[in-house]
Amino acid sequence: MDVEFEAIYRSHVDQVYGLCLRMTGQPALAEDCTQECFIAAWRALRTFEGRSRMSTWLYRIAVNTVLTLRRRRPGDALREAGELDEAALQMPGGAEAAGTLDIEAAMGRLPQGARDVLVLVGVYGHSHEEAATMLGIAAGTSKAQLHRARRLMAQQLGIAMEAA
Template structure:
């Protein structure tokens, strides 16, 4: 039987204790800060320069705020792109996120890492945008995409582009939960709070998303 050719796969490892968060995949626009696993979302351990930039930006310094954008912008874009599955929408969302962050910066107390705080702002913006776009009929959490024909044969996930494309094709609800949980590291409880569903519902949607991805990648 064909085995998957995915970097980092250890087929027989126990599955009981998966980490709650993943690391930053690659450097952001600016040299990356240290990635730390937070309680459900990605945190960026702020160096002194970032703390200074946060304080300066909160006082109205746009150049300092631009530096924050350069540091975190690409991660926020990745989140928006994967959540929305549309590049143009994602670029608009990123602008919305940073404009909102600028407006709310004085409310950032430093209790969490700035990256985590910004990430939360982004998720809320993406989700509220979805509500505003309710006129357009999209597939939802409750749609009836079939899972009956889950493949028994192995799939190819060797090309990451395949997976990106497959994620973009997921139904909206399943895609969001997959992105938040498996890519961004949110827990089911956090996702439940964000989406207004139970953690059990989040878990079921995540499993469904993974099976759909397997199905898509096996074609």
């Protein structure tokens, strides 16, 4: 086993898991996706050309893994609209502030397509083109989904956002 690959895992696992958790809304499934992501990354490591950052490359694999898992396990607990467990969000640095958890919970209740785009663009800072490529949708669809997600989020968080 490559020590170097374990180092890559240690450096990026929290980011990959965070992405998978927000896309799936389920800690157990996010763990499965994270594991499959790193296994897939190990197999594809020789194709990593260094043109993008390692984290970006892993994000792409993670998104693809989540999408594959959804297709493979359509009846599983991948929720169309759900709510993240607060206990699952063990964020480093004691970031479990009430406002953060409200946002995470609202994000977890979004429809899947809107949530995917909001996570990739809103949280992880990808462009619409990048998010569209990762999700296999058109960039225009990504923009429309983001608008939808923001509107739904604002409706859910209206009071909290104003209070924040």
